[in-house]
Amino acid sequence: xxxKSLFSPAQPxxxxxxLSPGFVLDSSKPPTYLRGYASGFDxxxxxxxxxxEHPVRGYSSCPRPVGHKFAAVPIWFFCxxxxxxxxLVFWGFGxxxxxxxxxxGPRTLVVALDGTGDYISLQEAVDAAMKGDTVFVKAGRYxxxxxxxxxxxxxxxxxxxxxxxxxxRDIVVGxxxxxxxxxxxxxxxxxxxxxxxxxxxxxxxFNGQGxxxxxxxxxxxxxSQQVHDVRIEDSVIGGSETTGAQFADSEAVLIGNxxxxxDHGVSIAGKSIVRLERNxxxxxxxxxxVVSDRAQAVLVSNTLxxxxxxxxxxxxxxxxxxxxxxxxxxxxxxxAPSSQISTAFNAxxxxxxxxxxxxxxxxxxxxxxxxxxxAGDPHFVDPGHDDFHLRLDTPLLNIGHFSYLGALEPASPxxxxxxxx
Numbered sequence: 001x002x003x004k005s006l007f008s009p010a011q012p013x014x015x016x017x018x019l020s021p022g023f024v025l026d027s028s029k030p031p032t033y034l035r036g037y038a039s040g041f042d043x044x045x046x047x048x049x050x051x052x053e054h055p056v057r058g059y060s061s062c063p064r065p066v067g068h069k070f071a072a073v074p075i076w077f078f079c080x081x082x083x084x085x086x087x088l089v090f091w092g093f094g095x096x097x098x099x100x101x102x103x104x105g106p107r108t109l110v111v112a113l114d115g116t117g118d119y120i121s122l123q124e125a126v127d128a129a130m131k132g133d134t135v136f137v138k139a140g141r142y143x144x145x146x147x148x149x150x151x152x153x154x155x156x157x158x159x160x161x162x163x164x165x166x167x168x169r170d171i172v173v174g175x176x177x178x179x180x181x182x183x184x185x186x187x188x189x190x191x192x193x194x195x196x197x198x199x200x201x202x203x204x205x206f207n208g209q210g211x212x213x214x215x216x217x218x219x220x221x222x223x224s225q226q227v228h229d230v231r232i233e234d235s236v237i238g239g240s241e242t243t244g245a246q247f248a249d250s251e252a253v254l255i256g257n258x259x260x261x262x263d264h265g266v267s268i269a270g271k272s273i274v275r276l277e278r279n280x281x282x283x284x285x286x287x288x289x290v291v292s293d294r295a296q297a298v299l300v301s302n303t304l305x306x307x308x309x310x311x312x313x314x315x316x317x318x319x320x321x322x323x324x325x326x327x328x329x330x331x332x333x334x335x336a337p338s339s340q341i342s343t344a345f346n347a348x349x350x351x352x353x354x355x356x357x358x359x360x361x362x363x364x365x366x367x368x369x370x371x372x373x374x375a376g377d378p379h380f381v382d383p384g385h386d387d388f389h390l391r392l393d394t395p396l397l398n399i400g401h402f403s404y405l406g407a408l409e410p411a412s413p414x415x416x417x418x419x420x421x
Contacts, residue, residue, distance in 0.1 A: 106132035113140040122146040122166070129154050137193060139163040145198065147177040152186045158193030161217040161236075168198030179208035179227070191215050197239065205230060205250070221262075224250040232257060244284075247272040247295075254279055256407075260386075264288075265307065268295040268317075275300070278407040280388055282306045287334070291317040299324055303388050303407040305380075310350065313339040314358065321346060325388075325396065325406035326354070327378050334362055345400040347374045372400060381411050 109125045110117030117136075119125040122144050125135045134155040145168045148154060158164030168175030175198045179185045184207040191213070195202045197220025205211055205224040213222075213232045221240040224230060230252035237244045237259045244262035245254065249270040257279045259265045265281035265288040268274045275298040281288035287309040291297040294316050301323040304310045310326035312334040313319050321343045326332045332354035335341055348354035354375065355368040379394040381387040389411035390396055396405040404410055 106134065108134045108136050110136050110138065112138040113142065126151070126154070126156065137164050141165045141167060143167045143169065145169050145172045145175050145177075147180055148188055149178070149180045149183040149185050151188065154185075154187075155189045155191075157189075157191050160192050161194050161215060164193040166193060166195045168196060168202075170198070173199035174201050174204045174223075176202065177204040177206065178211055179206040181207060184208040186210050188212070189214065193217075194219065196220060200242075201240075221246060224248065224252060226250060227252070231255070236260070238262060243267045244281075247274050250274070253277070258282075259288075260284075264290055265304075266290070267292070268297050269293050270295060272296070274298075276302055278302065280305070280407050282386065282388075284308060287312045288329070290314065291319050291339070293317065301402065301405070301407055304329065305383065305388055309334060310348075312336075312358075313341045315339060323400075323402045323405050325378050326350065327380075328383060331356055331362070333368075334358055335365070335368060343368075343370045343373070345372045345374075345402060345405065346370070347376075347378055347396050347399075347405050349375065349377055374399065374405075378406070387411075 107130075109119065109129055111119045111122055111125045113120060117138055119128070122135075122137065122142060123146050126146055126148050129135050129151065131151075131153045134157055137156070137158045139159045140163075142165065144166065146156075146166065148156065166175045176190070176195050178188050178190070186208060187210040188208065189212040192215050194217040200221070201223050202218045202220030203213075203222040205222070205227045207226050209228045211227060211230045213235055216232075216235045218235065218237045219239045221243055222232070222237055222245045224246065225248045227250045230250060232245070232252065233255040235257045237257060238261045240262040242262070243264045244259045244266060246267040247269065249272055251273045253275045254266070255277045259279060259281045261283045263285045265284040266274075266276065268289070268291045270293050272295040274295070276289065277298075278301050280303045282305050284307040286307070288304040288307040289297070289299065289311040291311070292314040297317065297319045299311065299319065299321045303325045305325070305328045307329045308331075310329045310332045311321070314336045316338050318340045319342070321333075321341060323345050325347045327347065327349035329350045331352050332348050332350045333341075333343075334356045336358040353364045353366075354373075355365045356362040357365040357368075374395065376395060378396055379391040381389045381391055388406070389408045390404060390406065392410055392413060394404075394410060397403065397410065399405055
């Protein structure tokens with residue numbers, strides 16, 4: 001390898017031409033690209049422009065020496081050197097890709113506090129998960145929080161809601177988050193675990209799509225903002241000092257959940273579009289459901305019982321409310337004149353009125369009652385112990401196109417059931 005001159009010592013002294021200091025032929029680490037494209041300094045081709053000339057007609061990628069000097073090293077050597085360096089760089093990238101190898105298929109990453117799994121840390125397991133993988137959490141109480149973001153088609157599965165509890169950490173608000181600004185998450189399924197409140201809420205859903213929570217127990221608030229295609233089913237949400245499930249500018253479906261002991265059961269705000277179907281919402285300090293702002297809601301076949309109020313429809317919200325049992329509350333529905341609501345085939349049995357207009361104080365509005373509404377005792381099996389199944393002698397069977405009203409099927413006379421999960 002030449003280090004001092006492009007010409008052999010046999011050439012006359014006046015013909016010697018040296019390279020610029022920015023171009024070192026014996027460098028052991030070849031550059032990935034010409035320096036001029038990345039650093040702003042002259043590329044090797046530019047450095048050699050003073051020493052070589054190109055044909056006048058047309059462009060040649062291989063220069064020749066000025067004045068047709070005789071070089072000890074052929075000019076084609078430099079053209080070949082540049083090509084060789086480029087080939088080596090691409091070959092090196094190919095080796096890196098080959099080392100990673102193709103995936104064999106979806107994996108199951110196991111988390112266990114006792115070290116018997118692949119990970120002890122929930123977050124490390126989630127971070128390592130790739131599209132199609134499942135993170136399985138073995139039994140235990142985990143004093144950790146976890147955030148799932150920038151992920152697609154990941155399952156986060158516990159050994160059971162009565163066996164796995166995510167406690168969170170004192171320094172972080174919330175124990176489980178899906179998505180975070182500005183990163184979201186897509187097609188995430190979370191199931192079979194308990195998630196505790198930490199610092200104001202338990203679960204936060206942000207900037208994502210296709211989020212499913214199934215058979216999850218949430219001790220605290222679930223908060224959702226700008227999330228689409230959320231589905232929460234067969235879960236228990238309770239114990240929040242504010243709202244059990246709160247939706248802001250989100251789209252969600254809640255089916256078959258037990259929502260209890262919150263200030264408000266479900267809040268639907270902003271431009272949210274939410275469907276509530278076959279949920280039991282009970283022991284809310286205020287309303288079981290609040291629909292406000294420009295939100296849209298569908299309430300069908302829910303049981304709203306033992307709350308401060310059944311539902312409030314405020315702002316410029318629009319709601320379709322059918323087939324619900326709204327009973328044992330202080331009041332039934334509170335409706336703002338600016339809202340739009342369609343009601344049919346609902347059953348009422350409340351202490352201080354079934355329909356009220358918003359005011360200070362709220363005013364009774366019996367004229368808002370639909371002709372298909374039913375008033376009277378719904379005949380729950382054991383409301384004192386949260387068994388809100390209908391007895392066989394209930395008057396709420398075969399009403400309109402509903403085989404029964406409310407969330408729960410009539411109980412078998414030989415098998416009393418509890419609503420609690």
